[in-house]
Amino acid sequence: MTGRLQLSVQAQDFDIEEEYRYLRNNNSESGAVVTFLGQVRDFNLGEDVSELELEHYPGMTESVLQKLLEEADKRWVINRAKIIHRVGALGASDKIVWVAVASAHRGDAFKACEFLIDALKTQAPFWKKERSSQGERWLDARDSDQDKARQWMANDDS
Known part of the structure; x- marks a missing residue:
């Protein structure tokens, strides 16, 4: 995919x-590159996690x-931005999501x-199932994620 704003949903x-x-693009237009990497934890809600399976709604997720x-x-x-989100079965410490922004100034980046990862967690149609020694469970969005996304949507003056 080409262009300044890129995304990929991939296994x-x-x-x-x-x-x-x-993101750097071998030029000096961007004084800041800010990244976020989300990884699979080996624990959640007091339980050991052996695997996280992510499903999505193809087409709608990318939209x-x-x-x-x-x-x-x-x-x-923004000079450049990219989101990569993985789907399928992932093990502990596997990369799940990459959000990165290059901008002339650090504040914008x-x-x-931060907006992209907060909004992604609550708006993008991904479903997560954890597997542990206690069995399987589907995960809901956390209240704290919902609150953060609402703050961004209410504050459109940046």
Whole structure:
């Protein structure tokens, strides 16, 4: 995928260094690159986790992520941004999500990156199932994630 705003929903792992090089773009227009990497924890809600399975709604998921990238681009000055979200069965410490923003200034890069991960967690149609020694369970969005996303939506003055 080409362009300033990129996204990928994929089963395969990704290379952080390669993604960072895309954000930097070998030029000096961006004074800041801010990234967020989400990984599978080996525990949750007091239980050991052996696997996390992520499902999504193909087509709809990409549409939601694209709209989030475009919203961030309207609110802040972004040179490049990228979201990668994995699906399928993942083990402890596997990478789940990468959100990265390059901008001329750190303030825009930090705000845009934080907005993207907060909005993604509550708006993008992903479903998570954990497997542990106690069995399987589907996870709901946390109240704290919902609260953070509502704050961003209520505050559109950046």
